[in-house]
Amino acid sequence: MFLTFLGAAGVGHRALVRLPTCANYVASYVLIPIRLTVQHAALELGSTSPPTLISYEGIEAGEEDPEDIWQDPGLFTTQHTFENKYIVKATAKAQIDDAIAEGYDFYLIFMWGTRDDAIAGFEAIKYFESLNLPSAGVRSFERARDKFDFFADAKRLGNLPIPGDEKFPLFVKPAADYASKLIDENSLVRNEAELEATINRLNPRMRAQRLRRAEALGEKDPEEYVKSLEKAGRDARDLVIQEFIDGDEFSVVVLAMGYVPVALTPLVVKYGKKQNEAEQFLTFEVKYHEDSGYGLLDEEKDPGLYKELQAVAVKAFEETGAQPSYMGCEVDFRVRRSDKKPFIIEVDPMPVWFFPTGSRYEDLDVQHDFPGGHRAVLNTFITNYYLDHPEQKSREKSANDGGENLWHISDIPKDITSFQYSGKVLDLECRGVAMPQRLEESEFIGVNGSEETIELCKQSGRYGDLIHKEIVPFLAHYNQRVDHILLLSKTQSLSVEELDFVLARCFQLANHSITVFAPEKTDVASNIKSFGEPRNWRLTYNRAFTAHSLKASTTITAFRFERTAKPVQFMAEARD
Structure with missing residues (x-):
């Protein structure tokens, strides 16, 4: 049986899986414990989705997305039994202990919160990892890092194409945020005055996030920590400021097939709300517009771009150390309009979302490309783990x-x-x-x-x-x-x-x-x-x-x- 822990505002997610008479499994965004059963019965406990609509008002960094549809692997297979667990950051340890006491075979970790976030993530994942239980999903080492760390390492190593950071127009975004929060029409700046104004707008909105990080890092004076970041301006280590790439956005999922990274068909972002055609990007409002979503890139129309996006995504998988998640990663790109050169703008540790078929952010690439679909993806994640931990595979072949x-x-x-x-x-x-x-x-x-x-x-x-x-x-x-x-x-x-x-x-x-x-x-x-x-x-x-x-x-x-x-x-x- 799979057990899933899901998080809302102040909540994190993780999933677990269980195999009766065999082994037990878990996952996180939600915590999804899994029971892997010979009878292959399907069962969902506590998996009722949170409301799909919440107010945009008051949404700040590290809080819940509006219109969220939570991961539900149980929709795609009857071979295992899944349970979803919603994990609150403040009580994560006790909730994880209670879930484990129920006895699952495997755990899928979909918790994504960083130190800055109000939802369960880094600390909860780190605690779960200390228990040495079979799992796949987001790892604490990845959640300890942010966009600033990724781009700093990529710049130092020089192996991945990333935007520069000197020439205007520049794009400004928080290093640890997600889902385009705090990105708006002011994020694109064309001169020093606009850059300073945008940073000044961000500072009060990032205050709560910065205080949480200060406390998580054990800073003696959290207020002074926040003031130092505000004073740093464009040099603040929790801001990513890069040259704006004029072009379309793409996303490539790379899955771990054992120790081989396999890139799926690139997805192209569809903007539901048009901005200036030459300056289109995903603001929070655009990302959640009812007509926004993804489409599949046609290899025959642009085979060169198709292959290059896959090749660069595989390099990002390798350089970010995605294999130990036993899942993979999703690599987001902007492709420069003038010469079709791709630039990495983010690497996400959750490659497959398990959203319902027909929903706006369903896994089109998995449906289109992966042999056996979501069922085989789940079974691959489990197999990946036991390749590294054969001593834990005690269940019978049933x-x-x-x-x-x-x-x-x-x-x-x-x-x-x-x-x-x-x-x-x-x-x-x-x-x-x-x-x-x-x-x-x-x-x-x-x-x-x-x-x-x-x-x-x-x-x-x-x-x-x-x-x-x-x-x-x-x-x-x-x-x-x-x-x-x-x-x-x-x-x-x-x-x-x-x-x-x-x-x-x-x-x-x-x-x-x-x-x-x-x-x-x-x-x-x-x-x-x-x-x-x-x-x-x-x-x-x-x-x-x-x-x-x-x-x-x-x-x-x-x-x-x-x-x-x-x-x-x-x-x-x-x-x-």
Whole structure:
């Protein structure tokens, strides 16, 4: 079961997940505890959304967004059970203790508050981390930083494209704020006088935020701390002042697939309320306009920009250390109109929002790109954690524990072996059995966790390369495209979460086809079928055959997926 902690004004969020008879999981914006269950029952407790409309009046830094729709992973899968927990900053420790006492399998951390914010975040996450429980999501080290820290590091290292900070027009925003709060028509300044006036307008509005930070940092005199920032003017370390980039805004989600960052289709910001066409940017009012939102960037219309946005986003993922979240990050850009050069304006630690389908900020990129959709995304987050913490994975394989499935090649119908496999073939869980009838057209790469099986494959002489590694750790590092992928045995040794991770990774890596075997009428076969057909793929073969070579004759279901269009550009570049 998943448990989610959500925060409102003065509240933070985190989610948790639980697997009955297996393991338990949690998340934060909300805290979402998760129970991962063999029965795959769906249950939502305490997940009623806060009001979707609140007054704009009085909204200041670090408080609740208007029109918020809270994360709800339970909308997208029936494999796990989710509960949402709303965490208040002042009582976060006790609330987290109470949630953990209920016994969950996994926790999704969606709390986002920094030291400055009135909502739960940095301190609550740090406390939760001290408990060493299975989780994915926002980390305290990230919430301890702000935009000022990110841009200072990026400027020092010189690896990421960021705006300069000297030439007017300049753009002024708080370093620790979010959701375009305190950004208005005065944020764009064209000279020193306008810059000074904008900073003077911000100072009283940032006062409460600065006092909270002073207290969180243990400053002896919070009032003096605030005065020093006000006196610093443009040099205040809680302001970001950069050259304004005239152009459109984009956003790219980068997800951790094990240890490989995978960039999804870039999103382009749609402005619901027009400002000066040459100076369009997201103010608080524009961001929450009813017609504002995101659209998908069409790769065919601008392939160069599409690929560059993905490539830079992957670099930002790596440079900001996003992998330990076991989720990824979202990278926001402005693309200069004159030369289409992208500049990073923010890196957000929450890449997937799990908002209801059809809502203004639904995850269009996940729906469009990610094989298996939100269900597979959740299972990938869980798999990512256990790749780093195998000692904590104590739950049984549950219904997916089905032995070796060591069938013989003679069991396989000729219509399957006659499929086209020319080119590079990745044979996961290889057993020295080559499927194609014309081996000379194929270059085989074999993967297996057994030294004995690797030796058997070596003796067959059919493999150009053999890798001694289990499937999940192998795919967590492998990032080379192949033409075909075979997974013909041991699918039942994979957990529910691992199976989705493996399938998603196969669809990302294969140029032409994927062939998977699973015992008929099992959860594995059912989960492969319910995984669905990713964009540009079609299930072309789905039949059963009997493996008479097994001790007890077993009926095997064969799935053959074939690509119907060119491969999606998931990765900016291939990495070993």
